[in-house]
Structures are given as structure tokens and as C-alpha cells.
Amino acid sequence: EAAVTQSPRNKVTVTGGNVTLSCRQTNSHNYMYWYRQDTGHGLRLIHYSYGAGNLQIGDVPDGYKATRTTQEDFFLLLELASPSQTSLYFCASSDPGYSAETLYFGSGTRLTVL
Amino acid sequence: SQWGEENLQALSIQEGEDVTMNCSYKTYTTVVQWYRQKSGKGPAQLILIRSNEREKRSGRLRATLDTSSQSSSLSITGTLATDTAVYFCATDASAGNKLTFGIGTRVLVRP
Known part of the structure; x- marks a missing residue:
């Protein structure tokens, strides 16, 4: 089974702060995703990537940047964090060559912006 | 059922009972x-059902898909306390290998 590891598990920052959330997957999946999860909205896609150096815009990208440095590593950057970005963030990966539609999720990072 | 602006649905049942949750989606999906x-x-992921399938089973799980009404259901038979969770449906209605998730159904199975 795919392994997706997120860090940190919890993060608290202040408004205007700079935050980086990290994600690593160890199964050589091509696709990686960042979602945020909020009560009443379910999971919403922020950014995703097809491979190293590639970045695609998701459904709620405003205020977020992302970078895919290697096939394994995908980062989500909040350069000027705002309280509206307080949320539970999930990273996921998938491999179109095996089971295109199945996403494998990490355990999440809970971010609080004060 | 889940989707769109609906509030998260919550169900509370006794262990051993069966439960069914529903999902509706807005546009064509392949899965x-x-x-x-x-x-x-x-x-x-628990189960995946494709647009050319009407029903899919996996252990105690049964998923159905009705493309004409753009709806799907998930049933769990003989629930266990360990089935307590939030259940989401997801479709690939968007382009680019993106999944769109419903808002979920919270199921509490009481021992």
C-alpha cells in the first residue's frame, strides 16, 4: 500500500506568517495533491502535480503556492498566512499507470493561523 | 445524501444494523x-464503481450507481463499532485526473 507522510502533524502560526507543509510519498506515484478539509465543505483541491517540476491549479488555489521538487516530495507554501487558512490539510498521491483514480492520503496537518 | 452546500449528514445506529448512505453528483463521471x-x-478508499457498472460488492460493502439520476449509494451490512467514520463519495467530474469530493456522511455505530 502507498505510503504518504506529512509533516508537521500540527502547526500554529500568526497572521502574516510563513508556513511550509511537507509531503513525501514512497511508492513512485506520478500524481500528488494538496487538499484542505473544512466542516461543511468536505475536501477541496488546492494544487496538484503530475511530476517533478510540474504544478497544476486546483479549485481553491488563492493564497497558496506549491512546489514539486522530486517525484517523492510535494510542498505547500503559505507565504502570508491568514486565519481563513486555518484548516486540516491532506496530501495524496496516485498512479495512473496502476489505478488511475485511487488516491492514497497522508494523515494530515492541522494548521491554525492566529 | 451528500453534495454541494448540504450540511454534513450524521447517522447513529446500533452495531449489527445495516446502513445506507447516498451521494448525488452534478456532471458526468467515469467512476x-x-x-x-x-x-x-x-x-x-473503500470501493470504486465505474459508470458501466450498476453494483459493486466488497465484503460487507455494496455500492450502487445510477447514471441516469447521477446518484450512488454505499451500504454496509452488519455494522461494527469500527465502522464509525465519515464516508465520502468522490467523482472525477473535473478534468485532469482530479477528484471532487462530497461533504461526507458521519456514521456513528454504537456498540
């Missing part, structure tokens, strides 16, 4: 997936 999210964990 409907059902995911389960337990407390403190990320979602994990």
Missing part, C-alpha cells in the same frame, strides 16, 4: 469512489 475517514486519519 464513483467511496472513501472512509476515521478520526485523526486521512481518507482511505
Whole structure:
């Protein structure tokens, strides 16, 4: 089974702060995703990537940047964090060559912006 | 049922009972997936049903898909306390290998 590891598990920052959330997957999946999860909205896609150096815009990208440095590593950057970005963030990966539609999720990072 | 601006639906049942949750989607999809999210964990896929299938079974799980009404259901028979979780449906209605998730159904199975 795919392994997706997120860090940190919890993060608290202040408004205007700079935050980086990290994600690593160890199964050589091509696709990686960042979602945020909020009560009443379910999971919403922020950014995703097809491979190293590639970045695609998701459904709620405003205020977020992302970078895919290697096939394994995908980062989500909040350069000027705002309280509206307080949320539970999930990273996921998938491999179109095996089971295109199945996403494998990490355990999440809970971010609080004060 | 889940989707759109609806509030998260919550169900409370006794262990051993069966439960069915519903999902409706807005545009054509090639697959409907059902995911389960337990407390403190990320979602994990339970079952995937394709647009050319009407029913799919996996152990105690049964998923149905009605493309004419753009709806799907997930049933769990003989629930266990360990089935307590939030259940999401997801479709690939968007382009680019993106999944769109419903807002979920919270199921509490009382021992």
C-alpha cells in the first residue's frame, strides 16, 4: 500500500506568517495533491502535480503556492498566512499507470493561523 | 445524501444494523469512489464503481450507481463499532485526473 507522510502533524502560526507543509510519498506515484478539509465543505483541491517540476491549479488555489521538487516530495507554501487558512490539510498521491483514480492520503496537518 | 452546500449528514445506529448512505453528483463521471475517514486519519478508499457498472460488492460493502439520476449509494451490512467514520463519495467530474469530493456522511455505530 502507498505510503504518504506529512509533516508537521500540527502547526500554529500568526497572521502574516510563513508556513511550509511537507509531503513525501514512497511508492513512485506520478500524481500528488494538496487538499484542505473544512466542516461543511468536505475536501477541496488546492494544487496538484503530475511530476517533478510540474504544478497544476486546483479549485481553491488563492493564497497558496506549491512546489514539486522530486517525484517523492510535494510542498505547500503559505507565504502570508491568514486565519481563513486555518484548516486540516491532506496530501495524496496516485498512479495512473496502476489505478488511475485511487488516491492514497497522508494523515494530515492541522494548521491554525492566529 | 451528500453534495454541494448540504450540511454534513450524521447517522447513529446500533452495531449489527445495516446502513445506507447516498451521494448525488452534478456532471458526468467515469467512476464513483467511496472513501472512509476515521478520526485523526486521512481518507482511505473503500470501493470504486465505474459508470458501466450498476453494483459493486466488497465484503460487507455494496455500492450502487445510477447514471441516469447521477446518484450512488454505499451500504454496509452488519455494522461494527469500527465502522464509525465519515464516508465520502468522490467523482472525477473535473478534468485532469482530479477528484471532487462530497461533504461526507458521519456514521456513528454504537456498540
